[in-house]
Amino acid sequence: MSLAELIDQPEFGHHEALRHQTRRVLLLGNDDRVLLAVARGLGRNGISVDVAWSDPDSPALKSQYVHAFHSVVPYSPHDDQWLDGLHRLVKQYDYDLVIPCNDYAVVPLQLEREKLDPDTHWYLINDDAFQVAFDKAKTSRVASELGINVPRECEITDADVQTGFSNREFSLHDRRSLRFPVYVKPRSSITASDVTNKRAAQRVDSPDALAEYLIHEFPDDGVLIQESFSGVGIGVEILAHQGQVLMQIQHQRLRETIDGGSTYRETIDEIPELTEATRKLVQHLNYTGVGMFEFRYNRETGDWVFLEINARFWGSLPLAIAAKANFPFALYELLVKGQTDFHTNHTIGVRCRNLINDLRAFRHQKAEEFELENLLFGKDYLDFYAPDDWRPQLATLVNFARSVLGKFTRHFKASIGRNQRVNAIN
Incomplete structure (x- = not known):
């Protein structure tokens, strides 16, 4: 039984949770931003943090709030060395x-939960919530059943492709009356058979491009195809217990990557319609834990759609930490101490960016403004930098410099090689 399920039991009490308290937590995963934000959220409150299942060269491991890194065999569905x-x-x-x-860490533990040591406190969501939240098609169906707005969409299965969509004449526009561009989303970001490779959503601009995708890149478990919705990306971030929201903040995306991620974000005032939609989903799933619910919101019309659930700590967590909404420590207080009374006095208008990725996104999109003044005068927070914990940001800059130098060296060597071949011919 996971700790999240234990705390859902009627007999669970404060004293039982405290009996073996060591104030030490183990973090698993390979997302540098999330690991660092969780470590800071816990470490600043006196909790010792260890890390495993991470890249040993991760910038997050440079944090003063990471006590130790442990090398553990990666997950494999074929043997239990990782479990041992x-x-x-x-x-x-x-x-x-x-x-x-x-x-990378959530999916193996959820799928193998019956094998996990019952005497260890594992943070897992209930299995019904996992089955819905980690399957985009199921997520969308549940949202629709609850009366929550979703984009115009259709689900394509492997059987569909085999029986009717095996040539370039396939047109989603003709068959489903959806308007291009559309986003093609694998039903799950990763699979148990390959937890190291994340499957990202892909924008498709024409029926021909969609047919090409279906023929050459179609995943066995199918895809969800959604129309593009004009609006800003909004995240509703929550901590919940037994289907009741205990903490919540909202943020908007200020700049996005081409694959749908964000590099620059800002905390905003609550949008009530999105709060209510999130509450319905949390209650329906009897959700206990943290999560981020993604929406698109058109500020001109007030129209909105729900997109998906990140049923774990989310990539923009550094923004919540900067805005004084300490979800990692609140999760610890809930699951270890049984606390359910939380007051979020977070700051509105806080901005946070992933510096290097934001520079790349800015260059790619040819945006008109980079908000350089905010960066130079310390008005913006950075995902990897904090005044009390600056070494992770230094590590990211060093890694970036090495990458740029490596590309330059390879191009230089290639250029010399081409010149030598030309001279030899002459």
Whole structure:
């Protein structure tokens, strides 16, 4: 039984949670931003943080709030070496809580939950919520059943492709009356058979391009195809217990990457319609834990659609930490101490950016303004930098410089090689 399920039991009490408290947490995952934000949120409150299942060169490991990094065998669906390694580690240090921080760690633990040591406190969501939240088609169906707005969409299965859509004449516009561009989304971001490779959504601008995707890139478990919706990306970030929202903040995306991620974000006043839609989903799933619910909102018309659930810590978590909404520590207080009374006095108008990725997005989109003044005069926060914890940002800049130098060196060597071949011919 996971700790999230334990705390849902009527007999669960404050004293039971505290009995073996060590104030030590193990984080699992390979998302640098999330690991760092969770470590800071916990470490600044006196909780010792260890990390495993991460790249040993991760900038997050440079944080003063990461006590130790442990090398554990990666997950494999074919043997249990990874499980044995994890069990040895958690037995040795008797962690209060083990938190999988991104899909790379969440999916294996959720799928193998029956094998996990029942005496260890694993943070897992209930299985029904997992089955819905980690399947975009199921998520959309549940939202529709609850009366929540979703984009105009259709689901395409492998059987559809085999029986009717195997040539370039296939036209989604003709068959489903959807308007291009559309976004083609694999039903799940990763699969148990390949947790290392994330499957991203892809924008498709024409029926021919869609047919090409279906023929050459179609995943076995099918895709969800959604119309593009004109509006700003809004995230509703929550901590919930037994289907009741305990903490909430909202943010909007100021700049996005081409694959749908964000590089620059801002905390905003609550949009009531999105709050209510989130509440319905949380209640329906009897959700206990953290999550971010994604929407598109048109500020001119007031129209909006729900997109998906990130049923884990989300990529823009550094913004919440900067705005004084400490979801990692609140999760610890809920699951380890049984606390359910939280007051979010977060700051509106806080902006946070992933510096290097934001520079790339700015260059790619040819945006008119980079908000350089905000950056130079410290008005914006950075995902990797904090005054009390600056080494992770330095590590990201060093890695970036090495990458640029490596590309330059390869181009230079290639140029010399071409010149030598030309001279030899002459």
